[in-house]
Amino acid sequence: MTVIFHDGDLVSSYSQKRRLFWIYMATAAAMAALLIGCIVWFVSMPYKDELAYLPQLILCAGACVFVIFSYVFLGIKYQRVRKYYKMLASLSVGIKHVNNSYFLRYEAPELKDSVDYYVLTMCEWSKKKSLYLDRKIYCDKEKPLPVFKAGDKVRYLTHGNIMISYETVGHDDSFVTERTAEEEGKILVKQEKK
Secondary structure: OEEOOOHHHHHHHHHHHHHHHHHHHHHHHHHHHHHHHHHHHHHOOOOOOOOOHHHHHHHHHHHHHHHHHHHHHHHHHHHHHHHHHHHHHHHHHOOOEEEEEEEEEEEEEEEEOOEEEEEEEEEEEEOOOOEEEEEEEEEEOOOOOOOOOOOEEEEEEEEOOEEEEEEEEEEOHHHHHHHHHHHHHHHHHHHHHO
């Protein structure tokens, strides 16, 4: 089986998350030093000094820049790294399932829980309903996209809908043509009902 995630991915993700956290803490410490410096400068000025507005102006501008930086850095960069680390951590301890399905098509990439994924549509046999159902499988966009052709029978390991490893075990062109005809028939029936 081709393994998508390795143990080193979790360690590197954790170290990236820590590095970004300490970058933010260093920026917050610099802002605190600027705040203390401006307060000391303002307090040490004479009562009606002409430059009394300058420390206040520097402090206001610095606070605005820090708030904007915090919003962008914590809300986008740090959150995405934290969610990616959380996803990798859940892969290492979560319940996994092995499935055998037919690959149908690639869908447009999606952002799910702040992580970018390739979306693969697989067709799985449902024991309850005794028919084939489509299932979206997510593959990490930071990893190479698995190369499948429509009709490939794929054995893959998932945690939830996230693909962890895969292998191609066969190919069936007739399945794809039957499934496509079945989907087109459903679309025509829906249009006729309208």
